Amino acid sequence: MNQIFYTGQEQALTLSPIRAQCERQELQELLLSNPDCLPGHQIDPDDPRQWLPIATEFQVNDPTGKPRWSIDYICADQDAVLTLVECKRFADARTRREVVAQVMEYAANIETLFNAELILGHAESMAAQKGGTLASIMAGWGTSSAAYAGRLNANIEGGKIRLVFFVDEAPWELKQMVRFMKRAMPNIDTVLVEALQYALNDGRIVIPQVFGYVAPMAPPSKQATKDTRWNDGKFTEAMDEPIKSAVLKLVAHAKRMGLGVGYGRGAKGTVQLTLPIVSSRPMFAIQTDGELQAMTHTLVKSDFAFEAREHIEERFRYSLGLPVHTGTEERPLIYGFEEWSEHSDLLANLITELVDEYC
Structure with missing residues (x-):
């Protein structure tokens, strides 16, 4: 992690990098309160992604009906691409091993785990918690809930989804695995987001950065x-x-x-x-x-x-x-x-x- 320097009128202040201590409190809740910590302008610079929050710690069953997975955060974008987010700390050894196998299981079972009715039901509840409605979100995107549901189901049936690793700092092993997944699974948008965090007084500054993102080249x-x-x-x-x-x-x-x-x-x-x-x-x-x-x-x-x-x-x-x-x-x-x-x-x-x- 690099240092950040904040310059005020009197003196320069060095912001010290910190790492997350609790995935739920520091990473999941960060996304819940600030969905744009998934930087849509970096994921798709030509058409920045906008987010429909759906759920956190979403419990899903395996095909036999038994509880199997808990997905840290779920959202979808304006093109009805379901986005499954797995949050992990740098210090968690699973960042290097189990987390990749876990999201691969999500992808392999996506058609049996999700459908538009289930997704939009949770999205409606999430919107209500924030004082809004699903209909108003859809209207802002120039569509309707029914039309959006049809696109969601089509994308799920076609295996067109997005898998996101949301970490405070990514070990190089995870970067290598994400690079491989992007090549091997072109229909699945695999994204690694490092949410670099810096202490500032009683709060913190968060700088999300998509792995591999570079500002557009010269014209x-x-x-x-x-x-x-x-x-x-x-x-x-x-x-x-x-x-x-x-x-x-x-x-x-x-x-x-x-x-x-x-x-x-x-x-x-x-x-x-x-x-x-x-x-x-x-x-x-x-x-x-x-x-x-x-x-x-x-x-x-x-x-x-x-x-x-x-x-x-x-x-x-x-x-x-x-x-x-x-x-x-x-x-x-x-x-x-x-x-x-x-x-x-x-x-x-x-x-x-x-x-x-x-x-």
Whole structure:
């Protein structure tokens, strides 16, 4: 977790990150009182999701009629996509194991667990608790309860649902599993939301962030072509926050430590970091979309280079907690921005270690 700095008129205040201690009180109730902690504008930037709260701690039976599951939070969006949310704390070991199996069971049994009549009955009760009506919500979305019910049933029968992991901080194992689920189950919208929390006086600040979300790229007029020759200015201009800040900070540190910095050519800009005394080829490469490549597969032509390779792979595996190839796979280590950005300070330390060790 990163720190947040709040600046007032007199002095700057550092907000300390905290982790949830109780799923029900801190995560479920957070969603109940603030449904937009599921950031609809990040889940679908082109058509931000709006939410119909349905239930918390929803008890459901298995196909035999026996009590089986308790779903932490249920809602649906304006397109009648049922959204099942599982809340877990970082400190809960189940975040890494049982929670994925649990939501997979929900998905596998969705047609036997839910129908529009059941869902909208609970939604009506939830709306009444907040002084509203289901009909007024539907009217605000330009539809009716009957039409919405038909779309709900069609989506459920077609397996079109959304599964959300809502956590205070996600371990990298969960991120890897979500990445796999998104590829393997394209009909199911799998979303990981980190609700980062910071203490402020007697309250807290909550910053929800969808894993993998990056602000929209520059408009087409700024996009590069396959013949683009990149330089520092073009590379910087092609990035958006938060990628730009993290990448430029790491590149600036590499320059201070004496690494060679160069730029590639092509539609996607790349900055290349080289430590010539170890290898004439780039050791690290970072693209404008934030992808980081560690070129350890090229560090094999001398004992010196091979030692550096082992050093980098050891740090990636044990200090940064990132997966590393096993065996003799001759390809770079590749990580998305969301995987390495939270470890950017450790990456800077690794560059310092390499310079101290080999220069």
